[in-house]
Amino acid sequence: MSAADLGMLQRPNDRLRRRRAVNRGMELLAWLAAAIAVAILGIVVWSVAKRGAGELNLDLLTKPPVPFAIGPVQQGLANAFAGSLVIVGLATAMALPVGILVAIYVNEFAPRPIRLGVGLTLDVLNGIPSIVIGIFVFGLLVVGHGQKGWVGAFALAVLMLPLAARSMIEVLALVPGSLREASLALGVPRWRTTLGIVLPQTVGGVVTGTVLAVARVAGETAPLLFTSSIVGNQTSWNPGHALQSIPVAIFELSEQPDPADHARAWAAAFVLLLFTLFASLSARWLATRSRRKIGRAGR
Amino acid sequence: MRETKGVSVSVSSAIERAVRVETKREPLPPRERLQQVFEIEDLSADYGSNPALKDVSMEVYKNLVTAVIGPSGCGKSTFIRCLNRMNDLVPGFRQTGTIRYHGQDIAAKDVDPVAVRRTIGMVFQRPNPFPKSIQDNVAWGLKVLGMKDNLPERVERALTQAALWDEVKDRLKVSALSLSGGQQQRLCIARAIAVEPDVVLMDEPASALDPIATQAIEQLLHELKSEYSFVIVTHNMQQAARVADMTAFFSISRGDEGERWGELIEYDATEKLFTAPSDKRTEDYVTGRFG
Numbered sequence: 315m316s317a318a319d320l321g322m323l324q325r326p327n328d329r330l331r332r333r334r335a336v337n338r339g340m341e342l343l344a345w346l347a348a349a350i351a352v353a354i355l356g357i358v359v360w361s362v363a364k365r366g367a368g369e370l371n372l373d374l375l376t377k378p379p380v381p382f383a384i385g386p387v388q389q390g391l392a393n394a395f396a397g398s399l400v401i402v403g404l405a406t407a408m409a410l411p412v413g414i415l416v417a418i419y420v421n422e423f424a425p426r427p428i429r430l431g432v433g434l435t436l437d438v439l440n441g442i443p444s445i446v447i448g449i450f451v452f453g454l455l456v457v458g459h460g461q462k463g464w465v466g467a468f469a470l471a472v473l474m475l476p477l478a479a480r481s482m483i484e485v486l487a488l489v490p491g492s493l494r495e496a497s498l499a500l501g502v503p504r505w506r507t508t509l510g511i512v513l514p515q516t517v518g519g520v521v522t523g524t525v526l527a528v529a530r531v532a533g534e535t536a537p538l539l540f541t542s543s544i545v546g547n548q549t550s551w552n553p554g555h556a557l558q559s560i561p562v563a564i565f566e567l568s569e570q571p572d573p574a575d576h577a578r579a580w581a582a583a584f585v586l587l588l589f590t591l592f593a594s595l596s597a598r599w600l601a602t603r604s605r606r607k608i609g610r611a612g613r
Numbered sequence: 614m615r616e617t618k619g620v621s622v623s624v625s626s627a628i629e630r631a632v633r634v635e636t637k638r639e640p641l642p643p644r645e646r647l648q649q650v651f652e653i654e655d656l657s658a659d660y661g662s663n664p665a666l667k668d669v670s671m672e673v674y675k676n677l678v679t680a681v682i683g684p685s686g687c688g689k690s691t692f693i694r695c696l697n698r699m700n701d702l703v704p705g706f707r708q709t710g711t712i713r714y715h716g717q718d719i720a721a722k723d724v725d726p727v728a729v730r731r732t733i734g735m736v737f738q739r740p741n742p743f744p745k746s747i748q749d750n751v752a753w754g755l756k757v758l759g760m761k762d763n764l765p766e767r768v769e770r771a772l773t774q775a776a777l778w779d780e781v782k783d784r785l786k787v788s789a790l791s792l793s794g795g796q797q798q799r800l801c802i803a804r805a806i807a808v809e810p811d812v813v814l815m816d817e818p819a820s821a822l823d824p825i826a827t828q829a830i831e832q833l834l835h836e837l838k839s840e841y842s843f844v845i846v847t848h849n850m851q852q853a854a855r856v857a858d859m860t861a862f863f864s865i866s867r868g869d870e871g872e873r874w875g876e877l878i879e880y881d882a883t884e885k886l887f888t889a890p891s892d893k894r895t896e897d898y899v900t901g902r903f904g
Contacts, residue, residue, distance in 0.1 A: 426704060492741040496801070499699065500754040500808055501731025510753065511743055 359587065366584025369577045375585075379547045379578075389574070391582055392549045397463065397557030401542060402532050404467035404553055405474055410524055413478025420479075421486040422508050433483070440476035447472050448537035456541055463553035466542030470531045477527040485519025486512065488605065518604020522597045529593035533586055535561035560586050641858055641882050647674040649715075650812055650842045651696060656710035656720075658691050660703065664874035665691040669710070671861055671880045673812075678834050678843040680857030680883065682850055684898070687863040688875020689846040693814050696844065697733040698726035714812075731758065734810035738817040740797035742789035742804070747772075747781050750789045750800055754808045771807035774840075775799045776833055795826025802833065806841065813837075815845040819852065831856045850887075850899060857883045862895045 377390030420432050451469040455462075489512050497507040538559050543566075545558040560582050567579035641647075651673035658666040666688040673679050673696075681689045691700065698719065700706045712720045719729050742750050751768045760767065768785075772778040777799040781792070789800055798818060805813055819827040834843055834856045847853050853860050861880040865873050879886060879895045890896045 490741075492737060492739065493743060495699065495702070495735075495737065496741045496743065496804075497754075498702065498727075499697065499730055499735035499737075500758070500804070501727055501729075501734075501810075502754060502757050503727050506757050510757065515744065 359591070362580065362584050362587050365577070366580035366582075366587075369581035370584060374578065374581055378549045381547055389578065391558075391560070391563055391578060393545070393547060393558040394560045394563035394582060395585075396549050396551055397542070397545070398532065398559040398561075400551055400553050400557055401463055401467045401470060401538070401559055402528060404464055405470035405531060406524060406528055408468060408471035409474035409478050409527070410520075413475050413523075414482050414520065416475075416479040417482030417486055418508060418513075421483050422504070422512065436476040436479050439472075440480070443536075444473055444534050445536035448540040451537060452540035461540075461542050461544050461556035463542050463555060463557035466538045466557065466559070467553065469537035469541050470534055473531050473534060473537065474527045477530060478523055481523030481526065482516070482520060485516045485523065485604075488519070489515045516604075518600055522601040522604065525593050525597040525600070529590045529597070532589060532593075533561050535565055538562050539565070641677075644672075644674070647677070649673070650675050651844075652711075652713040652716075654711045654713070656692070656695060656708065656712060658688070658695060658700065658706065658708040659874075661705040664872060666695075666708075666875045667866070669863075669875075669877045671877060673842065673844055674859065675842050676838055676840075677858040678838050678845060678856050680853035680860045681844065681846045681863060682848070682853045682860060682898075683863035683875070683878075684865060685848065686873065686875070687865050689848075689863050690816050691875065692863065693816055693844055693846050694735075695720070696812070696814055697735055698724075698729045699735060701726050731808070732810050733812045733814060734805035734808065735814045735816065736798070736801050736805050736818045739821050740794055740801050742792070742797050742800050744788065744790055746786045747789050747792070747800060748785040751804050751807045754804060758808055760808065767807060771803040772800075774806055774833075774837060775803035776829060776836075777803055793826070795822045795829060798822060798826065798830060799833070802830070806837065810841065812842045812844065815843060817846050817848060820848065827852070854883060854887050859883060860886045862886060862890075862892075862898060864894050864898065 373388040374390045375395055376392050377388050378392050379389050416432065416436075420429050424432065448469055451465060451472065455465045455468065459465075493511050493515070494507055497511045498504070502510075539562060542556045542559065543562045545556045550557060564579045564582050564586070567575040567582070570576070649672050653672070654670050656666060656669040657664070669688075669692060681692060683689050694700045695708055695712060696714075696719075700708065708720060710720070711718045714729075714733070718724070743753060745753065748768055751771050752764055755761065755764060755767055769778060769782075772781060777796060780796060781787075781800075789797065792800060798821075802813075802818070819830050822830070831852065834845070837843070838858075845853075845856065859880065860883040862878045863875050864878045866876045867873050879890060879892045881891075886895060887899050890899060896902075
């Protein structure tokens with residue numbers, strides 16, 4: 315470096331000063347954008363908590379709603395919580411095995427063109443608005459048969475499938491090829507290698523993907539409006555009938571004129587929010603853990 | 614091991630420095646008297662439009678260690694992976710020519726690669742133990758392949774043969790990933806020989822290991838070759854000189870349009886190849902003038 319350049323380091327000229335200002339301005343903008351993202355989550359959590367947390371009590375979780383109640387009757391949303399458990403549980407049971415099998419086929423067996431084709435299909439399926447899935451399942455299974463809990467579960471399963479399959483594909487791709495080669499070089503067939511060596515590595519990833527998918531569909535309202543929303547107030551665990559669910563209950567209660575109903579809607583929203591936050595955070599924790607484990611295996 | 618006259622290798626001082634190894638090697642019988650394991654004819658291979666190997670023809674003999682040496686990119690690994698159809702797993706890979714294994718062409722379409730790999734095992738460059746216990750690493754292949762009788766004895770025998778038993782016998786249930794790199798590689802060797810293959814292919818098995826672990830593995834080859842036939846790829850000439858009975862030298866050839874492929878330049882008894890190579894390119898390589 316010449317002496318002239320060194321001098322420049324000590325006496326900042328206009329151009330350098332301007333660059334520094336632009337740099338600082340851009341940094342500030344980026345910081346602001348990040349702050350807005352964090353703030354939005356904060357505001358959502360805070361406003362729901364403020365209105366919902368006070369209403370949250372054991373009765374809400376365990377007692378069914380009482381319509382046209384006169385006087386101080388303990389009202390709950392037990393029917394919605396039970397229904398959501400059944401519907402989401404069934405949806406997971408339907409979507410998860412299919413998603414895992416799709417991922418295994420795509421990642422372990424399919425030739426490249428099919429792999430790309432199925433990947434694209436999953437992305438498109440993932441992009442379909444949930445109300446479209448709802449009306450599709452409505453036309454397929456509800457018209458002429460009536461609403462049922464399992465039909466709602468099926469609609470949610472359609473939404474879960476691409477999520478489950480995609481996350482499983484990602485986890486399978488993390489399993490080092492050297493492990494597959496080690497097994498195949500012993501003369502072990504492909505399917506035994508997949509079952510005995512590859513899949514045990516992905517348990518953590520499967521749990522993570524499932525938790526995220528569950529959290530994602532637990533709040534889906536549109537498909538359930540079509541498939542499982544015309545319900546009574548009794549708490550039921552029978553998926554053969556239409557079942558109430560948390561998101562549908564929130565929607566319906568918020569339409570009622572009674573402020574007490576609004577309060578319960580907020581409380582239900584708060585429960586849903588807590589569940590989603592908890593699920594996302596635990597999924598993140600599980601993912602980090604399993605990734606570290608797989609990484610160790612591959613080295 | 615039978616006591617034999619040590620053969621010290623010396624021709625030019627450069628070679629001497631490269632190959633100053635005292636090998637207790639029994640003199641090779643003439644090639645006609647050796648039993649062939651592989652008879653490779655006009656083997657060519659390419660990945661998509663990139664040629665990797667052209668017209669390799671050679672034989673691999675029973676109960677010998679055969680080394681494949683050569684500069685990076687000369688197709689050594691491609692070659693050895695053809696011998697147990699591992700390249701089938703690589704998208705876009707094609708090969709022509711024949712590889713007769715005890716007379717049967719294993720490159721043929723109707724041959725099941727799983728059956729091929731069952732008798733022709735492989736140890737890889739980087740140790741790749743399963744994320745299971747030490748015992749399960751060896752036992753898993755045995756279980757899957759139906760060799761479940763005397764499982765503990767089989768595991769012990771394989772670990773003993775791989776010179777690992779004494780180090781791990783008290784902690785067989787511990788994860789294999791807790792072993793050192795050299796131990797892991799010996800575990801991989803134990804895993805490969807536990808299923809009683811006929812041939813063991815080794816793709817630079819010591820390149821990720823320190824000198825002591827390397828020595829342990831070379832020692833193993835000496836001791837195990839009475840039971841198995843080994844083909845070992847190495848970029849380390851001293852290693853080839855130390856362990857191999859026969860050595861094949863591969864090099865890179867260049868076409869008119871800049872394409873490059875690997876070619877077999879010379880194949881001979883290790884001693885002959887290192888001390889009196891018949892090809893100028895081999896001489897340049899083993900004396901360190903190239904590569």
